[in-house]
Amino acid sequence: MKVCVTSVAQCLKVKLCQVLELLPTDNALHLRAEADYGQMTPNSRQFVSGMSVVIHGQEYPFGILRVYPSQQQTFTKNDIYFLQAVANVLAAAIELQRVETARKNIQAELHQQYRRSQLFADITLKIRQSLQIDEILLARSKLILLSRFSSKINCGDS
Numbered sequence: 658m659k660v661c662v663t664s665v666a667q668c669l670k671v672k673l674c675q676v677l678e679l680l681p682t683d684n685a686l687h688l689r690a691e692a693d694y695g696q697m698t699p700n701s702r703q704f705v706s707g708m709s710v711v712i713h714g715q716e717y718p719f720g721i722l723r724v725y726p727s728q729q730q731t732f733t734k735n736d737i738y739f740l741q742a743v744a745n746v747l748a749a750a751i752e753l754q755r756v757e758t759a760r761k762n763i764q765a766e767l768h769q770q771y772r773r774s775q776l777f778a779d780i781t782l783k784i785r786q787s788l789q790i791d792e793i794l795l796a797r798s799k800l801i802l803l804s805r806f807s808s809k810i811n812c813g814d815s
Contacts, residue, residue, distance in 0.1 A: 662692040666692040671727075672725065674725075676712070686721065707723060707724060708736065710723075
């Protein structure tokens with residue numbers, strides 16, 4: 658964003674360019690990026706001209722992109738179109754960043770779920786193996802008992 662506001666300020670030959678984010682939680686604008694070539698702030702000085710455009714978002718506006726020259730300036734339609742085009746590119750970049758962050762979060766969650774499923778698979782295998790050992794020991798015990806019982810029967814016949 659800093660590169661963006663710096664480039665806009667240079668292209669439009671203004672002293673101040675800002676990106677302000679609208680936070681829906683407190684319904685206020687918060688400064689996200691600024692290029693200030695005249696140590697100016699909109700709150701500390703009377704501006705005689707300026708221009709602001711909306712940076713659109715998916716669900717609600719992200720915020721505004723605004724510029725202030727150091728003296729009276731009439732902005733042309735092309736200036737307005739340029740500033741809105743920059744705001745649109747910013748909106749696309751912000752949305753892309755939001756989607757990328759969401760993708761990374763989903764990927765991390767899927768990886769965590771995969772690790773859990775692997776752990777459950779390992780536990781299940783160990784349980785099955787222990788059950789098989791119990792079955793083997795039980796079958797072996799039955800064989801031993803049967804062989805002892807049958808040897809007693811065979812001994813009793815003679």
